[in-house]
Amino acid sequence: MPPPLRAMRPLLVLALVGLPGGLVSVPAHAQTPDEVTAERLLREGTAARQNGRVDDAITALDRAVALRPADGDTRLQLGLSLFAKGRFDEAGGAFRKILAATPEYDDARVGLIRVLLATKDLDGAARELAALKQRAPGDPEVKTLEAQVEAGRQPKAPAVPALRSSTAVAPSPDGATTEARRLFVAGQAARKAGRFDQAITQLAKVVALDPRDVDAQVELGLALIPRQRFAQAREAFTKVLAQTPTYGDARLGLARIAFYEKRPAEAAREIGILLAREPGNREARALRAQIVRAAADLEAAAEKARLDREQRRIALAKAQAQAAEQRSAERAKALRKAGKFPAAEAIYRTLLRAHPRDADLLVSAGSMAAFQGKAHFADARRDFEAATAIDPRSDDAVLGLARVDLYEAKLADAEARTASVLARQPENTEAQALSARVILARGEPSEAEAIFRQLRTRLPEDTDILLGLGDSLRGTLQDDAARSVYRDAAAVDPASAEIQARVAQAIRPRWRLDLDGSLSSLTRNGSDWQEGSVRLGYALSDRTVITGGVEVTNRFKKINTLIDARIDHRWSDTWTSYLRLGGAPDAVYRPIVFAEAGGTFRVSQGSGLFGATLLTLDSGYAKYSATEVETASPGIQQYFLDGHLWISGKVIGTLADSRVTERALDGLAFVRDRLDKFGGYSVRIDGTPTDRLTLFVGWADAPDTSDGRVIPTRALYGGGIYALSDTLSLKLSAAHEDRVKSYDRTSVNVGLTTRF
CATH class of the missing domain: 1.25.40.10 (Tetratricopeptide repeat domain)
Incomplete structure (x- = not known):
């Protein structure tokens, strides 16, 4: 019951x-x-x-x-x-x-x-x-x-x-227990003693003998709960309640199972049904308190789990973003080493959209822009200045500006910026190396070499220092030694395209020998001219070359020997100059003494179809036996098609101060100076249809003073130069000159150039 x-x-x-x-x-x-x-x-x-x-x-x-x-x-x-x-x-x-x-x-x-x-x-x-x-x-x-x-x-x-009260189990008339009672008592005792497996076995037999024994069903459910066999326990309690809806222990058992399975709402519902019938049930009240606490704990745990999930999601997203940025930075670094500066810059620009005030990213983006040449210097300078505004003491940003100054040949500004960094950090090797670069750009490779050698002793595997040392050695034409240093740098960073390009640079010969000869035919029964010259040049450095030569000419059946010396110097990447002095000791028609000077100035680097633009200037003074000649020839040289084609033009002005003999009205002869002014121009086109062949053609309408007289001359000439190897080339050209009120001249010229 x-x-x-x-x-x-x-x-x-x-x-x-x-x-x-x-x-x-x-x-x-x-x-x-x-x-x-x-x-x-x-x-x-x-x-x-x-x-x-x-x-x-x-x-x-x-x-x-x-x-x-x-x-x-x-x-x-x-x-x-x-x-x-x-x-x-x-x-x-x-x-x-x-x-x-x-x-x-x-x-x-x-x-x-x-x-x-x-x-x-x-x-x-x-x-x-x-x-x-x-x-x-x-x-x-x-x-x-x-x-x-x-x-x-x-x-x-x-x-x-x-x-135990049970309608299904009763003592026999002689006082002996039935099998069901014996099993029930033993199973109950085993459950209460904690021997749950034994209790389950015995109570299951009782239920099998009498499925309607609700007490045995409840005891079986209670024994199943500690073994967490909740489904079977629930089935037992449900069967009891189907027969006896008011059986409190069965209802309490269902509530316990729902509570253990963390279903507090269901557990509370069962407890509510029980307490409505048995408001004083101490176990039910205690369990209800536990359910309330458990529900609150579950709610708190759920909220904590939600917050934890959100925090993990945020942390994961942040970690993924950081990992992606790190991968992008590594990719940009690899592209930089490979010389793919535009691609590296694009990555840094993408990273800057997420971190616009990251001074280091601005410096990296500016460096990639600077490496792409003059067209990107403004972008690089803007990035470095922005980084300096964010972090005024950012030495990397200051040195970036100094590097752009160096690229733009603003050597004074570059020197001032590196000096400001060195004043704060005297041991900053990057600033010291950049200072040496400024010195090298000024044309002092030996001094730069000394600085780079000192830096190398401190940082033997710094590739920037090794490249600086190699460049300094090439500045003094120690190309073999430079290549050895470049190879040391390549061993440190074999993936760097910049270093590999340095290693691949040819060993430049320091000597150059030019042999030239020409044969000219003159009209008006003039005798043929024969001319030949030998010139030997030596490169003191990659900026300075000295040349000496001897020219022997046979004109008008007279031989003159002209001796000269010349020095060429490249002051910077934009400015070069030369000076030539010489004369003919036995001068008859060649200058007794002469001096020439000139140079070029690059006003535009250019690219693609329109290449570099150079301004040129040539000037000279020559003293002949009867004439002194001064010339000035400003011009322009424009390159096209990535340097494969260029056009040169000059405006030529000449002053000739001649001694002439005249006879006065009274018949007496006297000598006086006469100053004549001449003007003209010349145009020349050069092209390289192949890497080894250069062709040229030109036209001039200008005064000629090659044989001691100033004669207006129109000339058409052309020819080609073919490189048999990197050190040996042949030259062949021809020209026709139409001299006003004088002879015409047609000449053929052959030359040989070798370097060693």
Whole structure:
């Protein structure tokens, strides 16, 4: 029959308290570290007991009692564990200590009664049972214990009789229990002793013998719960409630299962149904409190989990973004080494959109722009200035500006910026190397070499320093030594396209020998001219070349020998100049002495179809036997098609101061100076249809002074130069000159140039 309304189920508390997810006690104040530890040990010990690990349970609960000796719940669990182990004296002592402090603790009294029954102290069990009966006279557990005491007094009664109320199980007329009763009593005892597997086996047999025994179904469900076989336990409780909807223990069992499975809403619904019928049910009220706390904990845990997920998502997104940026930065660095500066700059520009005030990114983007040439210098300068505005003490940004100044030949500005960095950081090797670069750009490679050598002793594997040293060595035409240094740099960074390009530079010969000869035919019965010259040049450095030559001419059946010397110097990447001095000691038609000077200035680098633009200037003075000639020829040279075609034009002005003999009206002869002015122009087109062949053609309408007279001349000429190898080339040209009021001249010229 269904149990009556009652305020307690002590044995159910002993069996279920502290299962996974359950709370034994709820402190009303802030817990100390010992109390927190004691709570944990209580949970662990209770779970161990219910899972059949009684020794582990005793160990944990002993420690918990030591930390919190006044806690009755902890001592109760210890007593139950000791009882399950058969340590009845110790278990009885634990229950008595609880009752001494809290006489109304019915669960402890039930435990003590069971100890007394187990030790055959039937009188003691009867006394304790009487005290329990006064508090809960209608509780079925009391009836069960009474039956066990009575059975203990009968000589043939089982050791642990059961008097559980059940309509399906009743004693036989002779007092012997039926098989179902025997199994029920044994199964119930096994469950209460923590031997759940044994209890499940025995109670399942009872249910099989009588499926309508609701008490056996409830006991089976209670035994299944500690083994977390919740589905089977739920089925057992559901069957009970289908037969007896008011069976409180079955409803409580369903609530427990829902609570352990973390379904607090369902657990609260079941508890609500139970408390509506049994408002004084102590277990139901305790479980409801646990459900409320668990629901709050679940809500808090869910919120914490949501916040944790959001934080992890944000952290993951941030980490992924940082990893992507790092990969992009590494990719940009690799592209920079490979000489793919536009692609590297594009990556840095993309990174700057996410970090517009990152000074380091601005410096990197500016460096990539600067490496792409003059057309990008303005962008580079803007980036470096922006980085300086963000971080005024950014030495990298200042040095970036200095590097752009160097590229734009603003050497004074570059020197000032590097000096400002060195004033703050005298040991800044990048600033020292850039200062040496400025010195090298000024045409002082030896001084730059000394600085780079000192830096190399400190940083032997710094590729920028190695390149600077190699460039300085090439500046003094020590190309073999420079290549050795470049190879050292390549060993450090074999992937750098810039370094590989340096290694691939040809070893330049320092000597140059030019052999030229020509044969000219003149009209008006003039005799042929023969001319030949030898010129030998030597490169003092990659900027300065000196040349000496001897020219022998046979004109008008007279031989003149002209000796000259010339020096060429490249002051910068935009400005060159030359000076030539010479004369003919035996001059008849060649200049007794002459001087020439001139140079070029590049006004535009250009690119593609329109290449570089250069301004040229040639000037000279020559003293002949009867004439002094001064010339000035400004011009322009424009390159096209990436330097494969160029056009040169000059405006030629000449002043001739001649001594002439004239006769006066009286017939007397006298000598006077006559100053004649001449003007003209010349145009020449050069092209390189192949890497080894250069063709040229030109036209001039200008005064000619090659043989001591100033004669207006129109000339058409052309020819070609073919490089047999990198060091040997042949030249062939022809010209026709139409001299005003004089002879015409047609000439053929052959030349050979070799370098060594």
